[in-house]
Amino acid sequence: MNNPHTVTHLQVTDTLQLRLLQEDDADWLYELVKAGQEYLSEWLPWVDTMRRPEDARRFIRTGLLQQEHDNGFQMGIFERQVLVGVVSFNYINWKRGRTELGYWLGEAYQGRGLMTMACRAMIDCAFRKLDLKRVEIRCAVSNSKSRAVAERLGFVEEGVSVQFEWMNDRYVDAVVYVMTDEHWWASRKEII
Numbered sequence: 001m002n003n004p005h006t007v008t009h010l011q012v013t014d015t016l017q018l019r020l021l022q023e024d025d026a027d028w029l030y031e032l033v034k035a036g037q038e039y040l041s042e043w044l045p046w047v048d049t050m051r052r053p054e055d056a057r058r059f060i061r062t063g064l065l066q067q068e069h070d071n072g073f074q075m076g077i078f079e080r081q082v083l084v085g086v087v088s089f090n091y092i093n094w095k096r097g098r099t100e101l102g103y104w105l106g107e108a109y110q111g112r113g114l115m116t117m118a119c120r121a122m123i124d125c126a127f128r129k130l131d132l133k134r135v136e137i138r139c140a141v142s143n144s145k146s147r148a149v150a151e152r153l154g155f156v157e158e159g160v161s162v163q164f165e166w167m168n169d170r171y172v173d174a175v176v177y178v179m180t181d182e183h184w185w186a187s188r189k190e191i192i
């Protein structure tokens, strides 16, 4: 891969690593989705279309193509080498310097701050390595756990996109959260 923006690994802590999903991960990915199908499908309608390991393989291939086209990437979140979730840049608009973060965790891995840490590493990569200016998170207004991730990371609520997404049986409104590079560096200084 000659793409100068290629990111294949991000080490988050000694035990938590993000790495580009590869086709070999398809069976794990399938099992992780299946194990949390009911809870995940409340907010991720694509979950019900993952019916076989082959569907997971197709999802991974699409992510790899997305990266080849320099339009975002899908990272598996691995805790002690075990796949626990996925965090992604859903697209990258290089001209405008912006991207959108997407994420989900296997049901059994919630409640320990893993996603907050994984997202922090991705945001740092967006500003430090990819030199982007703005990261967005969009989530359904009533998705309180997802909103809590954005708020814990210091994102600013920018507004609501009405009837933004078809969620199972209805359109739902989405909150738009934003982090800019300036805000990120300023908040990092406070921590250091």
Ligand SMILES: CC(C)(COP(=O)(O)OP(=O)(O)OC[C@H]1O[C@@H](n2cnc3c(N)ncnc32)[C@H](O)[C@@H]1OP(=O)(O)O)[C@@H](O)C(=O)NCCC(=O)NCCS
Pocket: 039, 040, 043, 044, 103, 104, 105, 106, 109, 110, 111, 112, 113, 114, 115, 116, 117, 138, 139, 140, 143, 145, 146, 148, 149, 152
């Ligand atoms: C959204 C989602 C990833 C949030 O998962 P989560 O486990 O709540 O998020 P984190 O991993 O950051 O963990 C935060 C929780 O761990 C706790 N925690 C423990 N140690 C922590 C630490 N070091 N840092 C931060 N939080 C910590 C927090 O208090 C919080 O618990 P609480 O909800 O009881 O207050 C998960 O619910 C999910 O996958 N949902 C379905 C898919 C989805 O909605 N995706 C988003 C679409 S927009």
